[in-house]
Amino acid sequence: MTRLADEGDDPYLWLEDLDGADAARWVRDRNAETVAALTGSEAFAGLRAEIRQVLDAEDRIPWPGWRGDGFYYNFWQDATHPRGVWRRTTLDQYRRREPEWDVLLDVDALAAEEGENWVWNDVTVLRHGYERCLIWLSRAAATPPWCASSTWCAVPSSRTVSRCPRRRAPPAGSTPTTSTSPPTSGPAR
Structure with missing residues (x-):
């Protein structure tokens, strides 16, 4: 036995x-x-x-995702933005050789401003209007994600960001909102 x-x-x-x-x-x-x-x-x-x-080549093709609000969204990392920027553009702009992007969140600038080692995790956008989202960030890669609530309108300067209470990201697929961010431009750094 x-x-x-x-x-x-x-x-x-x-x-x-x-x-x-x-x-x-x-x-x-x-x-x-x-x-x-x-x-x-x-x-x-x-x-x-x-x-x-x-990874830092400037001739990479951005891989955007569409959310239903007429914009194409992309999370982009390069030598200038190693933490990344979450940005959007129109279809007309995306078709151009060098599209103009509206930067919604510059993770590098946020990290510098707050003195935190922020790492992009994800974004969840509320359907029907696509004007509110939860942005999930981590302090370094080892901690559970935190969220920040963001509201934006057609005019980028009217965008506001507010902090949510500290909480973890919901399990994948458990929220009644549009899904996560479009695929990143490359592996996380």
């Missing part, structure tokens, strides 16, 4: 204490070893430079 291990038999049980100093130190040490092993070669430096060149 197989005997179930009791907790005293597990030499790694201390790792389950997610807030414990010993477990955190062990994870930091393993992470440092892994980062050194993966990034310590000249090949890595060359590959990183090539990837950065592709």
Whole structure:
């Protein structure tokens, strides 16, 4: 008969204490070893430079999403905006070689203004009028998203943004609003 291990038999049980100093130190040490092993070669430096060149290329084609309000929305990251900008344009502008974009949220400017390490997560837009949305941001990539409520009209200067109480993003597909943001222009940074 197989005997179930009791907790005293597990030499790694201390790792389950997610807030414990010993477990955190062990994870930091393993992470440092892994980062050194993966990034310590000249090949890595060359590959990183090539990837950065592709991600920051100015000739990338923006991949917008349409929400039903006559605008095409896009979340864009490049060398100038590593955190990204959420923006929109009209179909006529999008068809041009260099479209004019209305920037709805500049995550880099917001992060600098507030002294926070904001990271874009998502946006949820309320249907029927498409004038209100919840923008989900995280402090760094490791924390649960926060939301900011935003209202905008046809005139960008009339746009207002207000903070929601601190709360987590709803589970995917659980809100009765239009879905999430259009696909990003590339991988998150």
